[in-house]
Amino acid sequence: MFFNRTLATLLASAVIASPVFASTIKIGEVGSMSGSEATFGVSTHEGISLAIKEQNAKGGIKGKKIELISLDNQGKPEEAAIATTKLVTQDKVTAVLGEVASSRSLAMAPIAQQNKVPMISPSSTNPKVTEVGDYIFRVCFIDPFQGKVMAKFASDELKAKKVAILRDVKSDYSVGLSNFFTEAFKKSGGEIVVDQSYSSGEVDFNSQLTSIRAKKPDAIFVPGYYTEVGLIAKQARKLGIKVPLLGGDGWDSEKLYEIGGKSLNNSYFSNHYSQEDQSASVQNFIKSYKTAYKKTPDGLAAMGYDAAQVLFAAMDKTKSMSAGEIRDALAKTKDFQAVTGRITIDEKRNASKPAVVLEVKDGKFLYKSTVNP
């Protein structure tokens, strides 16, 4: 009975809420605004909301205001699926933004694809997400790209010739980064002198590091997560290895410095964006975010903001704003100036865009350079 009543109420409200000449454009967002990963969802939501507020202040898109319907999924894939179905079939949104975690994006994507509603994931890095279908896009780079970025950085900026690799064999992420690093670094004329491995959860890396020391590399590529990387840095310095350590966005945590301390000085990792980047687009974003939310934006907020921006730009280019047209316009996105760099959507609907390289110095992540794809 309870169900019947809600059904009736919802049906009634749906009828009232959808007049023939809609004056607003509805955009759906699914995020983990509660649950164990609530900070991800909240940051992304704030980024998206800020983008919409700014767009509406500029007069919306084609004279229509944008309305955001954001639903919480409590960090659960099945809730993400239900929320997406609701947005797509009940609220009839024009496009869906979300999710951060790949597991939830993968639950959402088939529904968006089936109903032919464009979906943009701000920060899911698993390549499988956009493989679901031609309506699924992302505005972040995928893992293989980071391997290439660091290879380029090592050979161009550090002038390294010999690099050692220490990979986490348990993580797809780490293995993927290592393989793409190897490929790109060899192509630019470098040499991988030794390839050692560990499993996440280990605490003693002395044997791997000793054999790395024997080969005298110019740098060591350690594309793991911050817990092990911190320990590796400490033990490497103790063994007298002074060369720079390199890594990917798995390093991006305050915990990194807590574990590794000063041993991490003279180390570099790739990331999505840096607050220290002095370009106008980054600084304007940080300024307006600070005024709106009284705090500095993290990477996820910037990605949420970018996802919305890319979507608006695509919508603006269409004639009738039909789903198919928006999809085509999204696929044609080229050199779009966003906070996290110039975004070009490639044929696999992934974003091709620059990554920033950050230097770790006394617990701070300093902006070092930008590497273009």
Add this chain to the structure above:
Amino acid sequence: MGSAYKSEEKSTAAGIMSLRWWMLAIGFAWLLNYFLPDVMSPYYFQILILAGINVILSVSLNLVNGFTGQFSMGHAGFMSVGGYLSAYLTTQFVESRPELFTDSVTGELLATGIVIYLAALIMGGLAATIVGYIVGLPSLRLRGDYLAIVTLGFGEIIRVVFLNTDAVGGARGLSGIKQFTSFGWVYTLVIVTIFCVWRVVHSAHGRILLSIREDEVAATAMGVNTTQGKVRAFAMGAFFAGVAGGLFAHYLTTLSPGTFDFNRSFEVIIMVVLGGMGSISGSVVAAILLTVLKEALRPLQQITGVDLRMVIYSLVLIIMMLARPKGIFGTNEIGDLIRRKKGAKGGAT
């Protein structure tokens, strides 16, 4: 206990008589499977499917927690065993022999594909049963809270195992699972689960379970092998949890270890407690009620902009438990309540 005993005597007879009603119910589920999508929004349809999976979970857990009186907190673990195994099997098959699943010309699902899917579901259930047996045997020999602790630990261990198994995607999860699960299959299995649990509870074996719940010492004194009884109930509960996991995996088409953390086990426990420990109809009603409630509160979130869903959800639970500490149905079934009402009106007996 005496009164419960009497009412069960009656319903046992009714249960045997009504086998054809169960078949009819399955037929009705398939009728709805084809008819409902035309008249119902996909959103409500999806909620119904997930509610069905929750019904299987809560009814099977009720067999352990409600009827046998053992407190298991590992239902999510068994669900993940079944889900992962069955999903792994079908994805492997789809990859190596795609011609068994879809007609290359029309793109329609083939009967062989459905048979493989059902076989995978049963394999998942059996795997969960074996795991349940291994976990249950040592801990169920003891009395008290040991089972709760062991199953809670087991649930976490199995999650970490999947997190570190590359064959099923590790932390990235298993994706690209084919969507076999439909309304018809979910509700067929809901009916099968309710039927099996109903028949077990109202059989001689069910008497053993009830005697263990009421007084284990007395049951042992009467010559009941309590450990065996408990382990059997536990393994059967695990089987249906595994099947539910398989349904879930083939509905959502993606699995990740995080889906099966202890919060999911608690959700199912809440359904069992809210419905009434030892009431099958209670578990069914509570599972549907709680699944629908979460969605019914969504408009509120959209209006207020704050997610008050879980606050209200929790409030509803607290109020329910204050008003009806034994759950919605206590140890009664819907049938008992209707009969009692009739009896009261007629003034007979």
